[in-house]
Amino acid sequence: MSVRVARTTPNLFGGLAGWIWLAIIIVPIYYILVTSLRPQADYYSENPLSLPANATLDAYGQVLANDFLRYFGNSVVVTLVSTLVILAVSLTASYVVVRSRRRSTARLFQVFLLGIAIPIQATIIPVYYLIVQLGLYDTLWAIILPSIAFAIPLSVLILTNFLRDVPAELFESMKMDGAGEWRTLWNLALPLTRPAIMTVGVYNALQVWNGFLFPLVLTQSAETRVLPLSLWSFQGEFSVNVPAVLAAVVLSVLPILAAYIVGRRQLVSGLTAGFGK
Amino acid sequence: MSAATGSAALTQTRQGRRAPGNRADGPSVWMAGPALVLFGVFAVVPLIGVAVLSFMSWDGLGDPVWAGAENWGRTLTDPVTQNAMRLTVVLSVATWLFQTPLSLLLGVFMAGRQRYRAVLSVLYFLPLLFSAAAVAIAYRALLDPNFGLGTALGISWLSQDWIGSPDLALWVVLFVISWSFVPFHSLLYQGGVRQIPKSMYEAALLDGAGRVQQFFYITLPQLKYTIVTSSTLMIVGSLTYFDLIFVLTGGGPGNATRILPLDMYLTGFRSYDMGKASVIAVILVVVGLAVSIGLNRFSGASKMDSQMEGV
Numbered sequence: 001m002s003v004r005v006a007r008t009t010p011n012l013f014g015g016l017a018g019w020i021w022l023a024i025i026i027v028p029i030y031y032i033l034v035t036s037l038r039p040q041a042d043y044y045s046e047n048p049l050s051l052p053a054n055a056t057l058d059a060y061g062q063v064l065a066n067d068f069l070r071y072f073g074n075s076v077v078v079t080l081v082s083t084l085v086i087l088a089v090s091l092t093a094s095y096v097v098v099r100s101r102r103r104s105t106a107r108l109f110q111v112f113l114l115g116i117a118i119p120i121q122a123t124i125i126p127v128y129y130l131i132v133q134l135g136l137y138d139t140l141w142a143i144i145l146p147s148i149a150f151a152i153p154l155s156v157l158i159l160t161n162f163l164r165d166v167p168a169e170l171f172e173s174m175k176m177d178g179a180g181e182w183r184t185l186w187n188l189a190l191p192l193t194r195p196a197i198m199t200v201g202v203y204n205a206l207q208v209w210n211g212f213l214f215p216l217v218l219t220q221s222a223e224t225r226v227l228p229l230s231l232w233s234f235q236g237e238f239s240v241n242v243p244a245v246l247a248a249v250v251l252s253v254l255p256i257l258a259a260y261i262v263g264r265r266q267l268v269s270g271l272t273a274g275f276g277k
Numbered sequence: 278m279s280a281a282t283g284s285a286a287l288t289q290t291r292q293g294r295r296a297p298g299n300r301a302d303g304p305s306v307w308m309a310g311p312a313l314v315l316f317g318v319f320a321v322v323p324l325i326g327v328a329v330l331s332f333m334s335w336d337g338l339g340d341p342v343w344a345g346a347e348n349w350g351r352t353l354t355d356p357v358t359q360n361a362m363r364l365t366v367v368l369s370v371a372t373w374l375f376q377t378p379l380s381l382l383l384g385v386f387m388a389g390r391q392r393y394r395a396v397l398s399v400l401y402f403l404p405l406l407f408s409a410a411a412v413a414i415a416y417r418a419l420l421d422p423n424f425g426l427g428t429a430l431g432i433s434w435l436s437q438d439w440i441g442s443p444d445l446a447l448w449v450v451l452f453v454i455s456w457s458f459v460p461f462h463s464l465l466y467q468g469g470v471r472q473i474p475k476s477m478y479e480a481a482l483l484d485g486a487g488r489v490q491q492f493f494y495i496t497l498p499q500l501k502y503t504i505v506t507s508s509t510l511m512i513v514g515s516l517t518y519f520d521l522i523f524v525l526t527g528g529g530p531g532n533a534t535r536i537l538p539l540d541m542y543l544t545g546f547r548s549y550d551m552g553k554a555s556v557i558a559v560i561l562v563v564v565g566l567a568v569s570i571g572l573n574r575f576s577g578a579s580k581m582d583s584q585m586e587g588v
Binding site: 013015017022026028035043047096105111117121122124126129146149181206210212213217227235245260264 | 303304305306308309311312313315316318319320321322323324326327330337341379382383385386387389394397399400401402403404406407408409410411414415416417418419424425426428429430456459460464513516517519520523524538541542545546551554555558559561562565566569570
């Protein structure tokens with residue numbers, strides 16, 4: 001009985017911190033939203049946290065009129081292509097790591113693991129040199145290829161950990177049925193690792209969608225501009241039009257927010273992927 | 278019965294396959310080819326390349342020319358880079374000191390099964406959806422001395438020129454980094470707390486341990502691996518805070534927030550001194566690796582280690 005009583009004493013300290021932190025999280029987000037709905041003229045006169053007296057979508061109109069959809073499209077292409085390739089090559093690599101009994105494969109896995117500890121930023125100069133030499137500078141490939149490369153280590157790690165849990169008997173029985181490696185991969189490994197694939201996919205899509213350094217260094221023109229970079233350049237162009245800049249911020253988050261609402265669980269496990277468990 | 282015979286048969290097959298002269302078992306390494314090529318060309322080669330470039334002179338346009346150790350001497354004695362190193366250390370220590378207790382507290386709070394806590398956890402997660410560029414832009418507007426938060430709440434203390442003052446800018450960076458990353462670390466701690474066996478708390482209660490004692494004698498020791506993982510990510514992460522600071526302050530005012538990754542970018546892509554920037558990059562790689570390995574050694578075989586060594 002005494003156990004029960006002790007259990008329910010409220011954690012006052014944690015509770016207080018929890019509510020204060022909520023305010024700290026919500027106020028800036030609320031501010032972004034209300035400001036993006038405020039007419040530019042009222043920005044200077046109204047209380048920044050008040051609901052806009054003359055709410056308008058003008059700011060959104062201005063952003064859309066400034067090629068926002070092209071940048072959005074670029075981000076969609078870069079994110080989709082990168083994520084699909086990351087998943088395909090990481091899954092096949094993990095399959096080899098788990099199924100092969102060669103000594104060399106273990107070595108290979110260690111090479112991938114090395115990549116997890118490397119800060120991406122630190123290799124940007126040679127990556128820039130390489131991209132220029134390959135004639136890919138200022139193309140979407142310039143963002144896609146390095147993004148894939150740097151996503152491979154963590155993706156292989158997560159998928160490998162997951163594939164190891166698949167009972168070896170399942171693989172062996174596929175083999176006894178005469179299935180080749182590709183068919184085993186497609187018919188067995190792929191369906192069984194679906195949760196891990198979702199996690200890796202969501203995690204990497206978010207990383208690529210929000211990525212800033214590769215686009216900044218490896219692209220230049222408006223034709224190849226992706227969303228995070230466009231926010232930065234909007235800030236330059238619209239410097240005095242804060243509602244428009246913040247409307248661009250809202251539009252850039254919308255797809256992720258939609259994904260969060262639909263697949264919150266995957267997104268959460270995706271973000272803590274490989275570290276949380 | 279049949280399962281047992283099945284596995285016996287399987288062992289036989291395996292042994293049979295291992296017979297000398299036979300093609301080695303398992304899929305061909307070529308299946309890993311695409312991942313290897315992509316990772317090799319765009320990650321491993323650049324990693325070697327950055328070390329080579331640190332001994333070369335290059336303006337980013339022509340061809341790199343051999344320069345010997347000149348870049349190294351020049352970089353290590355440069356007051357701007359020395360200042361960047363100092364700022365990087367200050368920022369990583371400060372972000373760790375600020376974020377760790379906060380994330381721990383929130384993680385323990387979020388791990389509770391009450392429904393309102395689940396709702397709060399959903400909201401806590403929101404900062405993780407924003408790109409660093411978006412966060413920085415929003416905070417630039419929010420911290421405006423004339424039209425920002427200070428005006429909204431009528432608190433004059435909040436109406437300082439946060440981003441324009443060399444004394445305040447670094448602390449603004451610290452706060453905005455925490456706003457963005459505490460949600461992630463509290464998620465790690467939430468997961469860690471939920472894995473602690475309930476029976477441990479029940480036993481502690483029977484022994485008459487209060488909530489605070491439970492925290493220090495059960496929760497904290499049980500979260501050892503989570504703390505190491507989170508701290509490693511935080512400290513290595515502070516070597517990579519580039520985009521957020523780049524958009525928020527650009528390294529300024531003056532050089533007040535020019536930490537190493539920013540120093541590298543500005544040296545390389547604004548001053549076109551790629552040799553010097555490569556030296557800074559090598560320092561970043563070495564420090565990053567040293568911190569990861571050091572923290573994991575220091576804590577014994579950590580979870581990250583065992584995941585990595587479970588090859």
